[in-house]
Amino acid sequence: MSTAPQLVVHHDKELMAQAAAARLITKIVDAQASRGYASVVLTGGRNGNGLLAALSSAPARDAIDWGRLDLWWGDERFLPEGDPERNVTQAREALLDSVPLDPHRVHAMPASDGPYGKDADAAAEAYAGELAKASGPENHGTVPTFDVLMLGVGPDTHVASLFPELPAVRETERMVVGVHGAPKPPPTRITLTLPAIRAAREVWLLAAGEDKATAAAIALSGAGEIQAPAAGAYGRSRTLWLLDAAAASQLPRSLYPPASP
Numbered sequence: 001m002s003t004a005p006q007l008v009v010h011h012d013k014e015l016m017a018q019a020a021a022a023r024l025i026t027k028i029v030d031a032q033a034s035r036g037y038a039s040v041v042l043t044g045g046r047n048g049n050g051l052l053a054a055l056s057s058a059p060a061r062d063a064i065d066w067g068r069l070d071l072w073w074g075d076e077r078f079l080p081e082g083d084p085e086r087n088v089t090q091a092r093e094a095l096l097d098s099v100p101l102d103p104h105r106v107h108a109m110p111a112s113d114g115p116y117g118k119d120a121d122a123a124a125e126a127y128a129g130e131l132a133k134a135s136g137p138e139n140h141g142t143v144p145t146f147d148v149l150m151l152g153v154g155p156d157t158h159v160a161s162l163f164p165e166l167p168a169v170r171e172t173e174r175m176v177v178g179v180h181g182a183p184k185p186p187p188t189r190i191t192l193t194l195p196a197i198r199a200a201r202e203v204w205l206l207a208a209g210e211d212k213a214t215a216a217a218i219a220l221s222g223a224g225e226i227q228a229p230a231a232g233a234y235g236r237s238r239t240l241w242l243l244d245a246a247a248a249s250q251l252p253r254s255l256y257p258p259a260s261p
């Protein structure tokens, strides 16, 4: 069952990143208070890294019990360990290296010089196995019920490494797949699929900047998920689009009415 998207539009991308970071802190602290731990899926890209950087400089970040936080990734660029273009490398720089995480709870996707060598499909299968191991009877299948899963939105409406019309976005069985021939470099990637994304309690789509305006308008105007993968990303209990005014500038007025005078 899909949840109708809710929209929050901030003045600019800096404010959006700060507000999203504050929202994430509250979610994590609440989940830890009620269950003992929290699980979050990170995204790569400018907006995801902007949020992590904002979280890093938010004084309230110390409210999080970092040792009881599980981190997963929505996708990864299949490159050697430590490559500056890897999403995990960028996340480490923006935040992860400066907080006391439990390394056993940081579930980076495999690198192209790791145990699976250049075989992105085998690496994807291994990540699916790691997710399945972390999924208990209280979850709904072979993927944990993440508290929050974040996704950047590409100008072509891609989310994670689910690009329009490529086989990965059509996947209905597997939770993680290898991606070959991605239109955005690098061509080889690993990604959660739409069924895995939809296992999350809350899915947050982050879109800031003019170059995201068309993508946001298309995805929020009833487009199909094969042509516009962002349209197929929703959470079990909430789907939240966090935008700045530039990214919201082409939304239909019924979704984003002009501000009151």
Ligand SMILES: O=C1O[C@H](COP(=O)(O)O)[C@@H](O)[C@H](O)[C@H]1O
Binding pocket: 043, 044, 045, 046, 047, 048, 075, 076, 077, 087, 151, 152, 153, 154, 155, 159, 160, 161, 184
């Ligand atoms: O390559 C990727 O791009 C998307 C969007 O990134 P952005 O810089 O246009 O915001 C990102 O969400 C994804 O994780 C990443 O691998």
